[in-house]
Amino acid sequence: MSSNHTENHGHDHDHDHDHEHSHLSPMDLRVRALESLLSAKGYIDPAALDRIIETYETDVGPHNGARVVAKAWVDPAFHDWLSKDATAAIASLGYTGRQGEHMVALMCSPTEHHMVVCTLCSCYPWPVLGLPPVWYKSAPYRSKVVRDPRGVLADFGQTLPASTHVRVWDSTAEVRYLVIPQRPEGTEDWTEAQLAALVTRDAMIGTDLLQAVS
Amino acid sequence: MNGPHDMGGMQCFGPVLPEQNEPLFHASWEGKALALTVAMGASGAWNIDQSRSTRESLPPATYLGSSYYEIWIRGLEQLMLSRDLVTQAELTSGQLQTPAKPVARVLQADQVRAALAAGSPSERTMAGAPHFAIGTRVMARNLHPAGHTRLPRYVRGHVGIIERVHGAHVLPDANSQVPADPQADWLYTVSFAAVDLWGADADPTARVSVDAWQGYLEAIA
Numbered sequence: 137m138s139s140n141h142t143e144n145h146g147h148d149h150d151h152d153h154d155h156e157h158s159h160l161s162p163m164d165l166r167v168r169a170l171e172s173l174l175s176a177k178g179y180i181d182p183a184a185l186d187r188i189i190e191t192y193e194t195d196v197g198p199h200n201g202a203r204v205v206a207k208a209w210v211d212p213a214f215h216d217w218l219s220k221d222a223t224a225a226i227a228s229l230g231y232t233g234r235q236g237e238h239m240v241a242l243m244c245s246p247t248e249h250h251m252v253v254c255t256l257c258s259c260y261p262w263p264v265l266g267l268p269p270v271w272y273k274s275a276p277y278r279s280k281v282v283r284d285p286r287g288v289l290a291d292f293g294q295t296l297p298a299s300t301h302v303r304v305w306d307s308t309a310e311v312r313y314l315v316i317p318q319r320p321e322g323t324e325d326w327t328e329a330q331l332a333a334l335v336t337r338d339a340m341i342g343t344d345l346l347q348a349v350s
Numbered sequence: 351m352n353g354p355h356d357m358g359g360m361q362c363f364g365p366v367l368p369e370q371n372e373p374l375f376h377a378s379w380e381g382k383a384l385a386l387t388v389a390m391g392a393s394g395a396w397n398i399d400q401s402r403s404t405r406e407s408l409p410p411a412t413y414l415g416s417s418y419y420e421i422w423i424r425g426l427e428q429l430m431l432s433r434d435l436v437t438q439a440e441l442t443s444g445q446l447q448t449p450a451k452p453v454a455r456v457l458q459a460d461q462v463r464a465a466l467a468a469g470s471p472s473e474r475t476m477a478g479a480p481h482f483a484i485g486t487r488v489m490a491r492n493l494h495p496a497g498h499t500r501l502p503r504y505v506r507g508h509v510g511i512i513e514r515v516h517g518a519h520v521l522p523d524a525n526s527q528v529p530a531d532p533q534a535d536w537l538y539t540v541s542f543a544a545v546d547l548w549g550a551d552a553d554p555t556a557r558v559s560v561d562a563w564q565g566y567l568e569a570i571a
Contacts, residue, residue: 167379167423169444171386173436176446179393183459185385191466192384193374233469234388238516255358255502257402258418267384270376271368273418279360282504282558283548291366302544302556306358308500309537309561310472311516338368 197266198337200231201314204264205340206332208241209319219243222314226264236263238311242303244342249300250315251288251342253281254307261312265340272341282306292343315342322349351496352503354413355406359504359548383419387426392465394454395433399526403498404428432528474534476518481564482538486512488567490540490560498526501566505558508546509570513559514539521563536564 160168174180204226208215217225222239226232239261242250254260258273271277281288285302289295296302305313317339323331326349338344357363375381391401405425406413413421430436433451440447457465482488490505500522516537524531544556 161377161379163420163423164377164379167382167386170423170427170441171382172444173440173446174386174390174430177436177450179435179450179453179456180386180389181456181458184389184457184462185382187459187462188385188388188466189381191462193381196466233467234465235469237469237471238473238519240514255504256355256500257405267374269369269372270418271366274366275357275360275363275414276366279357279363280366282358283361283544283552285556286553288366292368298555300555302553303541304556304558305539306502306558306560308502309516309519309522309563311537311539311561343366343368 192262192267196231196263198264198335198340199332200229200266201261201264201337201340202332202335203229204231204241204314205316205335206328208316209331210328215243218316226314231263233263235259236261236312239264239314240311241314241316242305242342243316244318246297246318247300249296249302249342249345250313251281251285251302251304252307252313252315253278253304255279255282256306256308259307259310259312261314264314265337269337288343289345292338294343294345296345315340317344317346320346320348351406351498352494353406354410356503358502380419383423383426387422388466389457390426390430392455392457395435396429397525397530397532398470399498399520399522400528400530401425401429402522403526404432406498472519473516474518474520476534476536480515480518480536480538482512482515482536482567482569484512484515487570488512488540489570490562491566491568493566495523497523499523499566501562502560504547505540505542505560505562508542510540510542510546510559512538513541516561519563521565523563523565538562538564538567540567 175182208218214225218241222241226239244250255278258268260268282304285304307313336344339346405421408424427441435451437448487509489509492507493501518534519537521533521535524533539559540562541557541559544552544558545554547558
């Protein structure tokens with residue numbers, strides 16, 4: 137199936153559906169029909185759809201959150217600001233808006249580890265992490281992490297020291313949580329850009345533990 | 351509503367299966383599902399709480415048997431149908447058969463970046479002060495409303511501690527009604543010991559929190 141998002145929307149409904157769509161899945165057909173209908177009704181601007189998709193394909197993704205984390209690691213004043221007013225601190229780097237209107241940063245330490253979930257739907261901090269992965273939205277994660285967080289870490293091949301306390305944050309309102317992982321040992325001389333490249337998306341959800349660098 | 355969306359603590363779904371090198375979309379229609387949902391969300395024909403309420407009101411077997419973007423599309427179709435923006439015959443055919451009904455706004459391509467960057471903050475100014483202070487022990491009320499709520503089943507009736515106060519935010523239980531009642535209430539993070547929620551076998555180091563509106567909570571002695 138093509139992942140091309142730049143096809144000419146205006147022509148879709150001018151062709152023979154049976155011929156053009158014979159290779160498409162039922163959901164593909166269903167969404168195409170909906171898009172054609174809403175466009176014909178004048179409820180949507182088809183070009184706006186492409187802009188929305190492009191935004192999350194190119195601009196907004198976990199590289200944004202990684203920049204927040206790296207800056208928090210190297211800049212104590214920013215770390216302090218992030219702890220007290222994450223929405224403003226993150227906005228200072230240009231990351232604002234939909235599904236990140238009210239941000240809280242969770243600082244991991246040797247004694248406390250944070251994990252984030254939305255058990256009721258799939259709330260996720262889009263401006264800093266982009267769109268959530270399938271596993272985050274899946275029933276296994278949403279059901280298990282609040283009851284057995286270490287079991288979820290094991291599903292990711294991760295083991296937390298037995299003495300480290302685990303905090304699971306269920307995003308049941310419009311507050312969105314960003315996990316600030318511990319800075320790995322061995323990165324003392326690294327630049328902010330090098331550090332940002334080390335930060336994984338899953339570490340900013342809490343399901344990955346960044347390993348020491350040798 | 352005690353629906354299939356309220357999954358916290360269920361034990362029947364197996365392990366979490368992360369996908370290596372996962373693509374942003376697994377099929378092109380998923381990107382369209384996202385974009386259609388965002389674009390129509392900007393129309394003003396419904397709010398985010400009505401949207402969530404509609405998705406979780408899908409038949410349970412449909413909800414559990416659908417991928418996430420399928421749920422979004424099914425929810426979007428229901429929202430459009432219930433507001434007479436489209437007919438079932440139009441959805442089936444993809445062809446316009448009835449005149450369009452006016453919507454408050456049509457999101458234009460050149461407005462997308464600004465709209466996404468602005469978002470829709472849920473915090474509101476509210477007179478008075480929050481009832482609960484940080485550190486206060488509270489019980490999550492044993493509520494089972496027929497409509498939409500954001501109080502998960504797994505905390506109801508349990509005692510936790512107020513950890514954060516987030517100001518006043520729009521209350522989903524009221525805002526999800528049709529027509530919407532956009533009243534606000536004080537919002538807190540309340541944390542619970544995992545052993546209190548799940549029993550003695552739970553991780554003794556773990557605490558689980560939810561964000562809960564004041565009306566979801568009651569003071570305890």
